[in-house]
Amino acid sequence: MQDIQFNFSAESYDVIIVGSGAGGGMAAYELTKAGAKVCLLEAGQHYDPADPQYITQLKWPWQSPRRGASTRFRPFGDFDAAYGGWDIEGEPYTTAPGTKFAWFRSRMLGGRTNHWGRISLRFGPDDFRRKSIDGLGEDWPISYDEVKPFYDEIDSMLGVFGTNEGLPNDPDGVFLPPPKPRLHELMIKKANRNLGIKTIPSRMSILTKKINDDRGECFYCSQCGRACMAYADFSSSSCLVKPALKSKNLDVIYHAMAREVLTDPQTGLCTGISYVDTKTLEERTVKARIVVLAASACESARLLLNSKSPRFPNGLANSSGVVGKYLHDSTGASRAAIIPMLFDRKRYNEDGVGGLHVYSPWWQDNKKLDFPRGYHIEYWGGMGMPAYGFGWGIENVNGMFPDRDGNKREAGGYGAALKDDYRRFYGAYIGMAGRGEAVAREDNYCEIDPEKVDKFGIPVLRFHYKHSEYEKLQAKHMHETFEQIIHEMGGIPLSDKPGPDKEYGLNAPGEIIHEVGTARMGNNPKTSALNKYQQAHDVKNLFIVDAAPFPSQGDKNCTWTILALSMRASRHIVDLRNQGKL
Amino acid sequence: MKRRNLLKSIGLTSLGLAGLSPQVRAAENIIAAENEGDKKKKEPWEPYGRTESEKERDARLLSEQFFTPSELTTVAVLADLIIPRDSHSGSASDAGVPAFIEFMAKDKPELQTPLRGGLHWLDAQALKRFGSVFTACSQKQQIEIVEDIAYPGKVKPGMSQGVAFFNLMRNLTASGFWSSQIGIADLGYVGNIPNQWTGVPDDVLKQYGLENE
Ligand SMILES: Cc1cc2nc3c(=O)[nH]c(=O)nc-3n(C[C@H](O)[C@H](O)[C@H](O)COP(=O)(O)OP(=O)(O)OC[C@H]3O[C@@H](n4cnc5c(N)ncnc54)[C@H](O)[C@@H]3O)c2cc1C
Ligand code: SF4
Numbered sequence: 001m002q003d004i005q006f007n008f009s010a011e012s013y014d015v016i017i018v019g020s021g022a023g024g025g026m027a028a029y030e031l032t033k034a035g036a037k038v039c040l041l042e043a044g045q046h047y048d049p050a051d052p053q054y055i056t057q058l059k060w061p062w063q064s065p066r067r068g069a070s071t072r073f074r075p076f077g078d079f080d081a082a083y084g085g086w087d088i089e090g091e092p093y094t095t096a097p098g099t100k101f102a103w104f105r106s107r108m109l110g111g112r113t114n115h116w117g118r119i120s121l122r123f124g125p126d127d128f129r130r131k132s133i134d135g136l137g138e139d140w141p142i143s144y145d146e147v148k149p150f151y152d153e154i155d156s157m158l159g160v161f162g163t164n165e166g167l168p169n170d171p172d173g174v175f176l177p178p179p180k181p182r183l184h185e186l187m188i189k190k191a192n193r194n195l196g197i198k199t200i201p202s203r204m205s206i207l208t209k210k211i212n213d214d215r216g217e218c219f220y221c222s223q224c225g226r227a228c229m230a231y232a233d234f235s236s237s238s239c240l241v242k243p244a245l246k247s248k249n250l251d252v253i254y255h256a257m258a259r260e261v262l263t264d265p266q267t268g269l270c271t272g273i274s275y276v277d278t279k280t281l282e283e284r285t286v287k288a289r290i291v292v293l294a295a296s297a298c299e300s301a302r303l304l305l306n307s308k309s310p311r312f313p314n315g316l317a318n319s320s321g322v323v324g325k326y327l328h329d330s331t332g333a334s335r336a337a338i339i340p341m342l343f344d345r346k347r348y349n350e351d352g353v354g355g356l357h358v359y360s361p362w363w364q365d366n367k368k369l370d371f372p373r374g375y376h377i378e379y380w381g382g383m384g385m386p387a388y389g390f391g392w393g394i395e396n397v398n399g400m401f402p403d404r405d406g407n408k409r410e411a412g413g414y415g416a417a418l419k420d421d422y423r424r425f426y427g428a429y430i431g432m433a434g435r436g437e438a439v440a441r442e443d444n445y446c447e448i449d450p451e452k453v454d455k456f457g458i459p460v461l462r463f464h465y466k467h468s469e470y471e472k473l474q475a476k477h478m479h480e481t482f483e484q485i486i487h488e489m490g491g492i493p494l495s496d497k498p499g500p501d502k503e504y505g506l507n508a509p510g511e512i513i514h515e516v517g518t519a520r521m522g523n524n525p526k527t528s529a530l531n532k533y534q535q536a537h538d539v540k541n542l543f544i545v546d547a548a549p550f551p552s553q554g555d556k557n558c559t560w561t562i563l564a565l566s567m568r569a570s571r572h573i574v575d576l577r578n579q580g581k582l
Numbered sequence: 583m584k585r586r587n588l589l590k591s592i593g594l595t596s597l598g599l600a601g602l603s604p605q606v607r608a609a610e611n612i613i614a615a616e617n618e619g620d621k622k623k624k625e626p627w628e629p630y631g632r633t634e635s636e637k638e639r640d641a642r643l644l645s646e647q648f649f650t651p652s653e654l655t656t657v658a659v660l661a662d663l664i665i666p667r668d669s670h671s672g673s674a675s676d677a678g679v680p681a682f683i684e685f686m687a688k689d690k691p692e693l694q695t696p697l698r699g700g701l702h703w704l705d706a707q708a709l710k711r712f713g714s715v716f717t718a719c720s721q722k723q724q725i726e727i728v729e730d731i732a733y734p735g736k737v738k739p740g741m742s743q744g745v746a747f748f749n750l751m752r753n754l755t756a757s758g759f760w761s762s763q764i765g766i767a768d769l770g771y772v773g774n775i776p777n778q779w780t781g782v783p784d785d786v787l788k789q790y791g792l793e794n795e
């Protein structure tokens with residue numbers, strides 16, 4: 001196993017980047033391309049999906065003694081390409097009484113981009129100016145037009161499939177051809193056409209066509225969550241850090257858990273990072289002219305808040321007091337159904353790409369609804385590879401349907417008739433999940449827990465997060481929509497429709513894993529931590545390129561925007577250096 | 583899969599030009615990993631990309647034993663009642679389900695009490711009704727008890743704990759059976775192989791009155 005990938009070893013670097021996920025990988029790529037000598041600190045281990053020692057792709061369920069069931073180490077299943085999870089040994093976080101937050105972390109090169117869903121949605125013009133539209137939250141200090149060229153560039157450079165639809169707030173892009181819908185997706189499209197719910201090809205960073213010699217083409221195994229050995233899906237490790245290493249301008253230090261950003265008490269500028277070597281538990285420092293944080297939104301806030309000094313008593317870049325505040329995750333609610341029309345269906349390989357081939361972007365006008373922000377719908381279904389959990393809960397389903405001869409059946413059962421039920425129902429389940437925008441609020445935040453430290457002695461985060469009525473009413477609307485779609489398809493919803501006692505089925509905050517907003521950008525240094533180039537108002541050689549700078553989330557998943565903005569911020573760093581301003 | 587077929591299935595037939603392609607490297611990786619698997623045939627599990635902490639934990643779990651031999655026999659009898667051999671495929675125990683349930687009990691310790699407790703609930707029932715433990719009962723007697731716990735929609739008084747246990751056994755058995763080599767062949771899952779997806783086949787479209795779009 002590699003601990004360090006050194007191209008050179010410097011006394012002092014031009015730039016240190018903390019974290020190698022979406023934001024950090026892009027910064028490493030851009031800055032090394034411009035000739036900067038960069039040190040990338042990564043708390044986790046090396047990872048390469050094409051190295052046989054890591055490969056889980058194309059394995060069979062029986063190769064895992066637990067048949068792919070989840071473990072503490074792999075919460076999304078035994079073959080998933082995430083090392084880490086909700087609950088990492090020795091790295092706790094806490095929640096304030098009466099509030100909830102779930103925090104998913106990956107400790108590996110590429111962070112959470114090795115196994116992410118690859119749903120790559122750019123924000124639309126309205127997503128940058130929600131306050132101007134509905135008076136809630138805050139506008140961004142930048143517009144869609146300022147970000148569009150970067151979205152276009154990453155579309156071509158990293159590859160994303162989709163279709164240009166001319167939608168006002170789900171802008172066109174530079175798309176590769178999308179895969180054709182699967183059978184259940186055609187049925188969903190048909191139902192949604194009748195209901196007026198726009199349903200279009202999904203937009204995912206998967207190469208349905210070759211884009212360069214370093215990456216292969218998708219061979220439709222449906223397993224992007226296991227990370228692709230042909231590099232046909234986007235991950236920061238394979239598509240950004242790997243090429244950056246080739247530039248010879250990058251050193252990567254693994255097992256390097258940043259503790260604090262170091263500053264010069266006289267100038268107030270950052271001078272480097274102190275970190276713990278997680279293997280030897282030694283304390284180390286590394287120096288640089290510029291520091292770029294990309295440890296993920298909450299972890300970057302933690303680093304700032306833990307970097308207290310007499311000059312920065314509230315933590316670094318926090319004279320405004322906003323660091324940690326305005327934390328928000330996408331909302332989520334979901335429902336499954338069974339479609340009798342699909343019983344006993346013909347078998348063929350419909351694995352397709354790793355995830356949905358169609359989705360529904362937000363199709364309504366919030367001015368006419370009782371909640372302010374929209375959501376999109378993601379769909380699943382089909383004849384997938386069986387694994388742990390297959391057939392689970394059949395006793396809730398098989399009693400609903402007469403047998404093939406039309407006789408009424410008792411739910412549950414055993415023996416040959418039961419065995420046949422599994423065959424009959426295979427591929428007849430579908431599901432849908434709403435992913436929406438929450439309104440960013442000052443009183444949803446993370447702070448340093450006054451008592452607890454992790455195993456490295458680094459004070460941990462304490463979360464305070466509650467859903468507001470806006471999110472609950474949005475989830476209620478999601479479930480009403482889900483039932484309409486299911487009924488229009490001739491399906492039967494499984495499980496009961498969640499009511500107000502269950503917050504209408506809203507996932508707990510953090511569970512959708514799109515947490516953003518903890519060091520928001522803005523033009524006013526009193527109400528924001530960063531300027532519109534993600535540079536700290538208080539410390540000019542400090543930048544943040546993960547999702548911490550987002551003033552709002554959009555009804556889109558956040559990663560494509562992290563990438564575009566990290567590219568933009570990195571180019572700005574290069575410009576400032578060239579102008580002698582850094 | 584044979585190397586040639588693999589390369590063909592991902593659209594590459596000659597090694598010459600394609601020698602640099604990540605796809606060919608990918609194919610070679612699969613083959614390397616499979617050869618590695620052959621070498622380690624004696625290991626209970628083929629390597630599948632484990633981290634150090636996972637290797638340690640799995641080795642420990644595999645060295646432990648949870649069920650007693652007689653408990654494991656009961657598990658096997660129940661599993662085969664739930665998924666018996668039929669004209670399509672073998673039974674749950676043919677597919678290794680008892681060993682899988684043994685492993686899951688160690689992997690998910692929250693299953694231990696419901697499983698062990700359920701097995702002993704079952705024996706107590708059998709003793710009360712027929713004077714011997716479940717596995718020593720005749721098949722007719724076993725079925726009589728199973729009939730009382732297999733239908734959650736019509737639970738007789740005093741049987742609800744047995745129903746909950748049987749639900750768990752049914753679900754574990756199904757998971758273990760259908761994710762086995764025998765189960766996957768029976769189910770007709772034909773993916774997990776490099777291919778080209780070109781849309782729903784024509785005959786299927788016709789069957790459902792749909793069109794590719
Ligand atoms: C299952 C799943 C599915 C997802 N699907 C989608 C999707 O479809 N679309 C989408 O847009 N988003 C999706 N996401 C979210 C997406 O993964 C994240 O938005 C994205 O990875 C965030 O990038 P990042 O650079 O901010 O942080 P990360 O990717 O989390 O990377 C942070 C890196 O920093 C390292 N690090 C952390 N702390 C320290 C420290 N103190 N010192 C040194 N290094 C440190 C970590 O080890 C990690 O490698 C999904 C996430 C998950 C878990
Ligand atoms: S679906 Fe395509 S991109 Fe995703 S892992 Fe499989 S081959 Fe790679």
